[in-house]
Amino acid sequence: MANDQPEWLSRALKGDQEAFSLLVETYQRPVYNLCYRMLGDPAEAEDAAQDTFWRAYQHLNRYDPARPFMTWLLSIAAHFCIDLQRKKRMPQFSIDLVVEEMLPDPAPGPEKTTSQREENQILHAVLGKMKPEDRAVIILRYWYQMPEEEIAQALSTTVSSVKSRLHRARLMIAEQYQVPSAMPANGGKYYEPSPL
Amino acid sequence: MNHHPYEEWILSDETLSPAENASVQEHLAACPECRQLKTRWEAAKLQINREGLAAPATGFTMRWQKNLPDRISQLETQSARRFLFIILACSAAMLAGWVFTWLLNNPTANIATSLIKLTTNSILVFQGIKFMVFPALRSIPLVYILAGISIAGTTALMLSAVWAGAIWHYVFRKPQSLELVKEGEKNK
Numbered sequence: 001m002a003n004d005q006p007e008w009l010s011r012a013l014k015g016d017q018e019a020f021s022l023l024v025e026t027y028q029r030p031v032y033n034l035c036y037r038m039l040g041d042p043a044e045a046e047d048a049a050q051d052t053f054w055r056a057y058q059h060l061n062r063y064d065p066a067r068p069f070m071t072w073l074l075s076i077a078a079h080f081c082i083d084l085q086r087k088k089r090m091p092q093f094s095i096d097l098v099v100e101e102m103l104p105d106p107a108p109g110p111e112k113t114t115s116q117r118e119e120n121q122i123l124h125a126v127l128g129k130m131k132p133e134d135r136a137v138i139i140l141r142y143w144y145q146m147p148e149e150e151i152a153q154a155l156s157t158t159v160s161s162v163k164s165r166l167h168r169a170r171l172m173i174a175e176q177y178q179v180p181s182a183m184p185a186n187g188g189k190y191y192e193p194s195p196l
Numbered sequence: 197m198n199h200h201p202y203e204e205w206i207l208s209d210e211t212l213s214p215a216e217n218a219s220v221q222e223h224l225a226a227c228p229e230c231r232q233l234k235t236r237w238e239a240a241k242l243q244i245n246r247e248g249l250a251a252p253a254t255g256f257t258m259r260w261q262k263n264l265p266d267r268i269s270q271l272e273t274q275s276a277r278r279f280l281f282i283i284l285a286c287s288a289a290m291l292a293g294w295v296f297t298w299l300l301n302n303p304t305a306n307i308a309t310s311l312i313k314l315t316t317n318s319i320l321v322f323q324g325i326k327f328m329v330f331p332a333l334r335s336i337p338l339v340y341i342l343a344g345i346s347i348a349g350t351t352a353l354m355l356s357a358v359w360a361g362a363i364w365h366y367v368f369r370k371p372q373s374l375e376l377v378k379e380g381e382k383n384k
Contacts, residue, residue, distance in 0.1 A: 025257045032251065033249040119239075143249065174207060174233045174236045
């Protein structure tokens with residue numbers, strides 16, 4: 001499917017709405033995920049993802065084919081969500097606000113345990129306390145495995161700024177992430193140093 | 197206890213050298229705070245891997261396709277309004293500039309004189325036209341004159357209506373191209 005992407009892009013550049021819809025179909029999940037992790041609310045994430053594709057549609061002629069299309073889309077989505085949160089001065093979402101219904105499940109099924117849900121909520125609560133820029137950096141690094149250079153390009157910043165934001169965000173997660181008592185991170189064993 | 201540089205090393209994604217690794221292990225054995233930091237960070241990374249990418253509700257692309265004509269319509273209306281605003285603003289600026297220049301060249305005391313001169317000249321021009329046109333009109337039968345006035349008046353009215361209709365359609369209604377897109381979608 002990805003092999004057809006250049007053709008869809010060239011057709012979309014000529015104003016073919018159907019070709020752009022194919023791109024929306026292909027990239028909806030990564031774009032939505034970024035918006036959801038940034039905003040913490042499925043309805044807001046849906047709107048933000050739709051707006052991201054609309055911005056991309058309007059400025060498709062500015063896309064540089066030398067860059068991966070997904071990075072370009074994620075860059076638009078990240079900037080959009082950061083701006084949105086700055087404008088709204090969004091109240092940090094707390095663990096109490098992140099109810100189970102609000103969390104879309106990538107693999108829904110009965111196997112999802114209470115403990116996993118709990119951990120999901122805790123992670124979201126910690127993400128919600130971060131500055132939007134730090135949150136964007138940590139999401140792009142760990143959900144999309146982007147290298148620091150690509151993150152810097154996507155967020156229009158420097159690599160050193162990405163590094164310092166990453167460190168600040170990691171430290172915040174490590175300090176505030178409460179491992180649920182039902183499922184300790186080390187599997188309930190006494191601490192055994194593991195090679196880094 | 198000094199946690200530097202162990203904290204950075206614990207949180208870093210980069211592979212540590214054997215010497216650095218040994219140093220971290222030694223520090224971890226003695227430092228409960230860094231042990232806790234490492235435990236929590238590893239648990240958080242595990243949770244991120246477990247979560248994967250969240251998916252939107254079913255029908256995301258259909259919602260995109262459904263909203264696209266409205267978004268295009270809104271954009272075109274905004275562009276048309278912006279264009280109209282620019283035209284009006286430029287006209288107002290030019291008029292203001294002309295009035296300002298005229299006021300600069302005509303001191304306040306002379307404005308009344310200028311207005312009187314303008315009125316007098318207008319009357320004189322009208323008189324001149326009257327002396328030239330009216331004798332000529334008298335020779336034309338009244339029916340032709342009335343017919344001419346009717347044609348000119350109707351043409352002027354029609355042109356004004358077309359102009360006003362075009363402005364209204366362009367600013368407040370969806371462009372025809374968009375209607376065609378919608379019709380095409382319906383036919384599908």
